Structure formats: C-alpha cells, structure tokens
Amino acid sequence: MNSMQAVGVAAPLKVEIREKTFRSTEGVGVVALRDLSFEVGSGEFACLLGPSGCGKTTTLRILLGLDRAYSGSIRMPAGDSHRIAAVFQEPVLLPWRTVEQNIRLTLPPSLKKVVLDELFEALGLSGLETLYPSELSLGLARRVALARAFATEPSILFLDEPFVSLDEATAERLRSLLVTIWSTRPTTALMVTHNLREALLLADRIIVLSPRPGKVVGIFNVGLPRPERDADHLDRLVRAFKQQFAGVDGFA
Numbered sequence: 001m002n003s004m005q006a007v008g009v010a011a012p013l014k015v016e017i018r019e020k021t022f023r024s025t026e027g028v029g030v031v032a033l034r035d036l037s038f039e040v041g042s043g044e045f046a047c048l049l050g051p052s053g054c055g056k057t058t059t060l061r062i063l064l065g066l067d068r069a070y071s072g073s074i075r076m077p078a079g080d081s082h083r084i085a086a087v088f089q090e091p092v093l094l095p096w097r098t099v100e101q102n103i104r105l106t107l108p109p110s111l112k113k114v115v116l117d118e119l120f121e122a123l124g125l126s127g128l129e130t131l132y133p134s135e136l137s138l139g140l141a142r143r144v145a146l147a148r149a150f151a152t153e154p155s156i157l158f159l160d161e162p163f164v165s166l167d168e169a170t171a172e173r174l175r176s177l178l179v180t181i182w183s184t185r186p187t188t189a190l191m192v193t194h195n196l197r198e199a200l201l202l203a204d205r206i207i208v209l210s211p212r213p214g215k216v217v218g219i220f221n222v223g224l225p226r227p228e229r230d231a232d233h234l235d236r237l238v239r240a241f242k243q244q245f246a247g248v249d250g251f252a
C-alpha cells in the first residue's frame, strides 16, 4: 500500500518508505529500502548520499512515480507549478530534434513562448541552439538536460548522478553551472550522488543512507554559503563529515 499526494506551496517533500522489496523470478526477495524517512524543505537543495547499491536510484524512481510497488507514503511539495523535473545519468535527448527543440518540447503550454536566451547564456549553450544531439559532447548534452529541467520551472527537481562518466574538469564546470543556475532559479532539489565532495559543494543538507536496505543514518548540514566553498573549505567540510560519520558503514 502506498500513497502519493501534492500539498501546499511551502510544504516540504516528505518521504516515508516503509519497505521496497525486489523479487527475482524465483521469488527470492531483495529488500532495497526499509524505514527510509526524510524531508526536503521548500527551496532547499538536498543530496542523498550512500554507498553503491543502498537504494538511491530506487528512491528516486519511487519519487518520480516510476515504481509504485512499495509500502509507505510520499508527499510532494506542490510549489507554484506542480511540475516535477528530472535529470538522469543519461541526458535522453531526441536525436532528430535540435537543442532548442529538445528543450521546448517539454515546456507546458503556459511557457511555450518563453524566451530561453538567459538560460542558454547561463549554461554556456548560446549559439548551440540549432545543433543536434549527435553533434554534442557528453558534457554539452548534460548541459542541455539541465537547461530542459530548469526551463519547465519545476516545483521540484530530481537529479540522479548527472555528472558521472565525465572527466573531472568538465564535471567541475557543470557543478559550478548548476550552482549558478540554481541560485538564480532556486527550486526544491534532491540529488543522488555517491561523491561526497560533490554533495558538499552543491547541497544545503546531505541525507546519508546506510548500506542496503537503505535508511537514513544521519544528516549533515553544510552550513556554508556556496560562494565560500573553495578547495580549502571543502577539505574542512570533508573532515567534519568524516568525523560526524566515523564508524558508520561505508563512510570510514
């Protein structure tokens, strides 16, 4: 039994998953999540951090309504738009549409005529609007996927490791573009990652999960304005994080 409902503008995203079990064809059960419960405040950027296989993607799939076979309840923040946007590891662009067409296709009727110049500019996509996905590097395709998500002005944005498989310099550039774009268009955001420095750079709060079955083992409040999160401060935050989670499986 599960339920999903939208609530008022300032309400947080509220997740209470009692259990999510996968069953093999032979009927063997794998409990992916048990008693997973957390909130993401309105306008907050939170990261779900946990070891490989702890159920991060499963949680996002449940939140996106792609998996309804769980017990528990989810309350979505309604926001102004009631819209949910997602950015996945794979940018998932239509190959026969240009960059701009890929972005415009997902816009709701009220935004169909919106001028996207500022968004393109902020994400370094100006001049690339007429290119096709096959002409883009993976890093550029990821920028298009980010642009598409922000263009819809969502009330909540889910991101599933959007910077994996990029070289570190490109990933750094994209993280900083995400900070810039999110700062000008703040929206409630939940990002899945297993990269601690990435979480410390981007998030207001890090929700730390145990190994499978995933449940919350603690919350880390980053508590430092994003512009101050340079390499030295990040080193300090990493130490503080490791101190808080010393002894927790997967975070030694």
Ligand SMILES: Nc1ncnc2c1ncn2[C@@H]1O[C@H](COP(=O)(O)OP(=O)(O)OP(=O)(O)O)[C@@H](O)[C@H]1O
Binding pocket: 022, 023, 024, 030, 031, 032, 050, 051, 052, 053, 054, 055, 056, 057, 058, 059, 194, 212
């Ligand atoms: N369709 C499925 N059938 C059976 N087991 C599954 C299925 N999908 C996921 N699992 C199992 O559920 C657990 C959680 O998987 P999930 O992909 O959510 O983890 P994750 O934290 O996102 O991992 P990673 O960081 O490696 O991407 C894993 O043990 C995985 O093997």
